[in-house]
Amino acid sequence: MKRLSSFLKPEYVPYLLPLAAAALLLLYSRHAINELAESRVEVEHSYAVLSQLELLRSDVEAAEAAHRGYLMSEKESFLQSYYQAQKRIPGTLRNLKNLTADNAAQQQRLDALSPIIDVLFGQAKKDISARTPSPQQAADTMARTKSLIDQSRPLFELLSAEENILLHERTAASATKLQQLGRWLVGIGLSFMGLLLLAYVKAQHEINARRRAENNLLESQALNEITVHNLSLMGEMTALLQACADTDEALDVICQFATRLLRTDSGVLYLFRESDNQVEASASWGEKSKSNIIFLPEDCWALRRGETHILDRTHHSLACRHLQDWAGITSVCVPIVAQGNVLGVLHLENHNHENHGEKDIGEVELGLANNFASQIALALSSIKLRDTLRNLSVRDPLTGLFNRRYMEESLQREIADALRKNRPLGLVILDLDHFKEFNDTFGHDAGDLLLSEVSALLAKTSRTGDIVCRFGGEEFVIIYPETSSETVVRLTNQLREAIYALQLQHFGQPLGQVSGSFGIAMFGEHGNTGEELLRAADKALYQAKAAGRNCLRIAV
Numbered sequence: 117m118k119r120l121s122s123f124l125k126p127e128y129v130p131y132l133l134p135l136a137a138a139a140l141l142l143l144y145s146r147h148a149i150n151e152l153a154e155s156r157v158e159v160e161h162s163y164a165v166l167s168q169l170e171l172l173r174s175d176v177e178a179a180e181a182a183h184r185g186y187l188m189s190e191k192e193s194f195l196q197s198y199y200q201a202q203k204r205i206p207g208t209l210r211n212l213k214n215l216t217a218d219n220a221a222q223q224q225r226l227d228a229l230s231p232i233i234d235v236l237f238g239q240a241k242k243d244i245s246a247r248t249p250s251p252q253q254a255a256d257t258m259a260r261t262k263s264l265i266d267q268s269r270p271l272f273e274l275l276s277a278e279e280n281i282l283l284h285e286r287t288a289a290s291a292t293k294l295q296q297l298g299r300w301l302v303g304i305g306l307s308f309m310g311l312l313l314l315a316y317v318k319a320q321h322e323i324n325a326r327r328r329a330e331n332n333l334l335e336s337q338a339l340n341e342i343t344v345h346n347l348s349l350m351g352e353m354t355a356l357l358q359a360c361a362d363t364d365e366a367l368d369v370i371c372q373f374a375t376r377l378l379r380t381d382s383g384v385l386y387l388f389r390e391s392d393n394q395v396e397a398s399a400s401w402g403e404k405s406k407s408n409i410i411f412l413p414e415d416c417w418a419l420r421r422g423e424t425h426i427l428d429r430t431h432h433s434l435a436c437r438h439l440q441d442w443a444g445i446t447s448v449c450v451p452i453v454a455q456g457n458v459l460g461v462l463h464l465e466n467h468n469h470e471n472h473g474e475k476d477i478g479e480v481e482l483g484l485a486n487n488f489a490s491q492i493a494l495a496l497s498s499i500k501l502r503d504t505l506r507n508l509s510v511r512d513p514l515t516g517l518f519n520r521r522y523m524e525e526s527l528q529r530e531i532a533d534a535l536r537k538n539r540p541l542g543l544v545i546l547d548l549d550h551f552k553e554f555n556d557t558f559g560h561d562a563g564d565l566l567l568s569e570v571s572a573l574l575a576k577t578s579r580t581g582d583i584v585c586r587f588g589g590e591e592f593v594i595i596y597p598e599t600s601s602e603t604v605v606r607l608t609n610q611l612r613e614a615i616y617a618l619q620l621q622h623f624g625q626p627l628g629q630v631s632g633s634f635g636i637a638m639f640g641e642h643g644n645t646g647e648e649l650l651r652a653a654d655k656a657l658y659q660a661k662a663a664g665r666n667c668l669r670i671a672v
Contacts, residue, residue: 444468
């Protein structure tokens, strides 16, 4: 007691108070630091869950995309990303289960997601084992896997939303604790400038370090939000591209999303022409590009090398020859490749503005451009495949004209349209005269040549809206919508004269005179259904044959 009372003398009080304040500050600082450390662990835990969720989502979608690509192309090269995703997904699910063990709602969502993933990979495994599924089976499988992906997306969004809420709460709590600690440090520092100065400086240094860490976390969160936003836009674009009926629609979608996804001054999508010896600008966005509208494939380093080519201050690479003036710009060319076929190139530019200087294309934009190009390649190849299949179903393989099935469907449609609009409709059947004798004399190759040449003549002389079909053998059907009988007769006579004027040769051998007989029937006057019109025109055709051929007759 005597020793303690000796330290409590009044002259020591000014020194004891700062010491007591320092002790109090030390105790509180340790408590606050521990709470901040716990908050940081919780924040990092949330980021770990979000990272694993994003990894699981990307693996599931990559596996589905690889599965779809395999079904479309039957190439096992697409399965590399599938096998990688298949290998990672079980571990990712286990990590998520462990990380969310204290959250019953998240556990339920993961339990609901696991069967969907199992069914998705089970279907993929079944398709891979089948090797060569039929087109219908492949289409059905892609529809089922798309449905599974659609079922999984709400679960992923709920999982991410729940974890983002926790992350926001934990980040806010951490910031509040930082503010409280700052107020304590400032208040005690102002009250006790003496012995607490060193502790204050040290504590302030710790605060700054933690603030920097917090800023880094916020920047990382902002980057993650941008990534999630970009993935959302990319998914939306992919869904729209899959629904596009033709290339023009796809190009409109690409332009719309390019301005939202690619943060560059200008961009151009080049596609190969039908001749495959030139690439042409098919879509553009942003400022006017300094690249040529049409150029040869060897003018672009990306097309020559088959990989992304960058021109900026960092890489010091060669400029492509399709750039008119490459001084003061940074550019990147990404080849559009699908199933080993080069479809074109994606060209992006940043220009050297007076106020902002030269802007390089960063790694994030470069990765986004590569993903964007991959989605374009898949979409365009899918549209091309659909067009090919559609043509195979409605076109005659020898002549390129519409086949009988398409003719019957079109005739029903045009009859309904003529009835609704009260407009005339004509139907003509053409039969090549003496075609059997022609085949017997010159051979079937010459007969095929004759059919092809007559078909080309029919396609060339037909008007926009006319429907020209091969009915079978040497017979052809022409449907004239909204055409009077006088006009049908005039057009048919012109066609008869054009066929009679053909001078064909096969391997240098003249094939002689060619002629055709025609039967004409008009809707309403000679029949009210497709079957009646065809029968009436066929009877008129036989009358033309009986009248000596190389003439036309109108049904009665």
